[in-house]
Amino acid sequence: MTDTTNTQTGMPSGGVRAALDMFFATIGQGFNTYLSTQARIGEMEALYAKSDAQLAQLGLTREDVPRYVFRDMLAS
Numbered sequence: 001m002t003d004t005t006n007t008q009t010g011m012p013s014g015g016v017r018a019a020l021d022m023f024f025a026t027i028g029q030g031f032n033t034y035l036s037t038q039a040r041i042g043e044m045e046a047l048y049a050k051s052d053a054q055l056a057q058l059g060l061t062r063e064d065v066p067r068y069v070f071r072d073m074l075a076s
Helices: 015-048 052-057 062-069
Strands: none
Touching (some): 015 062
């Protein structure tokens, strides 16, 4: 498959839809990581805002918070 570009518009042939596809394909991985990280940061902030007693009710200490939030990315 070859990518062709319209020399007058600089857009990939196929128009706006193809240009959007290429744009999101280019930034997609970084954007997905950004969104995932933002959600995790929000979760960490919510947990850190809890008292030590509230964390203990969840079976956590402050030191456990990052490991808990990123548990799906860390090997057990």
